[in-house]
Amino acid sequence: MTALPAGPILIWGAGAIGGTLGAAFLRAGHEVVFVDNAVDHVAAIRANGLRIEGPLWTATVQAPAFTPEELEGRFGLTFLCVKALHTRGAITELAPHLTPDAMVVSAQNGLNEIAISEAVGEGRTIGCFVNFGADYLSPGVVHYSGKGAVVVGEIDNRTTPRITALHGLMQEFEPDAVLTDNIWxxxxxxxxxxxxxxxxxxxxxxxxxxxxxxxxxxxxxxxxxxxxxxxxxxxxxxxxxxxxxxxxxxxxxxxxxxxxxxxxxxxxxxxxxxxxxxxxxxxxxxxxxxxxxxxxxxxxxxxxxxxxxxxxxxxxxxxxxxxxxxxxxxxxxxxxxxxxxxxxxx
The missing domain is CATH 1.10.1040.10 (N-(1-d-carboxylethyl)-l-norvaline Dehydrogenase; domain 2)
Incomplete structure (x- = not known):
């Protein structure tokens, strides 16, 4: 299996979806960097870690956290987890931090892959569908409340080595994650x-x-x-x-x-x-x-x-x-x- 891009996984938007995914990747042994525009949320993660509560598992994970203005460096694998109305602003801030072969995974609601591909190119855009339950509760605290569908796919519906590798990563969070040739x-x-x-x-x-x-x-x-x-x-x-x-x-x-x-x-x-x-x-x-x-x-x-x-x-x-x-x-x-x-x- 082709490896995913080297380096830490960047979670852009550390709220309900991003916080849950990032914490799960950390528990599975991956490096993660969080970015969020809520200064109090970033400060809480820095001070005490990110706390995941809920009936499925509870954990406090430690990882670097930054506001968009503070982030430095380039990243090969990013999960974009902001609200759909903030997608265009977020991808503008994110773009300078992407490697040439980066993968931007749209773990959001809506058709955000269109805006992402327009901004950074179709080749760096990955389709993603999530339906698990999660809520941002307070600075540094996210509630993971229920399992749900997790699906990834190339936006041109091809089955590629990189999407197969990403599917393997998603299975570390949700064993029943689906790899699809029909993400749309x-x-x-x-x-x-x-x-x-x-x-x-x-x-x-x-x-x-x-x-x-x-x-x-x-x-x-x-x-x-x-x-x-x-x-x-x-x-x-x-x-x-x-x-x-x-x-x-x-x-x-x-x-x-x-x-x-x-x-x-x-x-x-x-x-x-x-x-x-x-x-x-x-x-x-x-x-x-x-x-x-x-x-x-x-x-x-x-x-x-x-x-x-x-x-x-x-x-x-x-x-x-x-x-x-x-x-x-x-x-x-x-x-x-x-x-x-x-x-x-x-």
Whole structure:
């Protein structure tokens, strides 16, 4: 097996996803360097290490930590783990620290591989899909709350020695990690599932409870099928994971298939101690902007380009914006508004 690039693994964004991955790589014996723009988080890691809490394993790991302005040197393997809305800024800061043959792995939500490849080249961009549960709790502390799908693939769908080696590294974190020749199918599948998660974040209820709610089933199904229609028209073969069945989110799918997929997604989410999405945490706890524009915006623009209507996705973006602005509260009634029942109490 061809070795991965020499030197430490650079984790750019040491929050929920990056912190969990970096800690797992350290536990497996790899060198890791953390970079984060939160000065208090970097200071806490320097002083006390990075603490991973949760039901799967608990550990405090030690590794160098820097803000982007402090980092020096060049790195061959980087995991980019920032929020999608920060991708372009982060890749601009990261680019000078990449070796010519570097691999930048997009461990994010959305279609960030497009922006990364535009900035540093397709040859240095690696597709990655993750669905495990994790949350940033406080400076120096991350909660790893539940297992989930982990997938890597070349963005041109080839099977290369380097992607095979990277897959081996990911198996050290998640033994069931997948090496795929259809990474865009997973990324678009996550967009369908992600739209459902944004809808659950309109409420104060848990992911599982909203997905399981009879009154939410119809609008959630149509939302998912709307995104699935854009993916299909774009020529994407979406992939399933963790109970999400892409066939259930194609127009005209039988109700039995839809119900079966929802039941499996509910079951998967009930196994995790992460009851609410990171989207909900951004809205309800951290009071900051979500990734709604970066994640759902491309669905709307692609739908417009392809002639596929996306009214529910557009309305969902607008509702999330209102919650971000403080003009709308979190409530199950927001799902009725999403459904077009404008008179529903919010």
């Amino acid at each position: 199918g997973y990324l678009w599948g996550k967009l369908v599932y992600g739209a459902l998660l944004f809808a659950t974040a309109l409420t104060d209820d848990s992911i599982a409870d909203v997905l399981d709610a009879a009154e939410a089933r119809d609008v959630l199904t149509r939302l998912g099928q709307e995104v699935g229609s854009v993916a299909t028209e774009r020529g994407i073969r979406t992939e399933g994971f963790n109970g999400f069945d892409p066939e259930a989110f194609m127009p005209g799918a039988p109700q039995s298939l839809v119900d079966a997929s929802f039941a499996e997604m509910v079951a998967h989410n009930r196994t995790s101690s992460k009851s609410h999405s990171g989207i909900w945490r951004d809205l309800a706890i951290r009071k900051r902007k979500t990734e709604v524009e970066a994640q759902l915006g491309p669905i709307v623009s692609e739908g417009q380009r392809l002639g596929v209507p996306t009214p529910l996705t557009r309305r969902l973006i607008a509702l999330i914006r209102e919650i971000e602005d403080g003009t709308r509260g979190l409530s199950m009634a927001n799902l009725a508004v999403l459904d077009g029942q404008e008179g529903a109490s919010a």
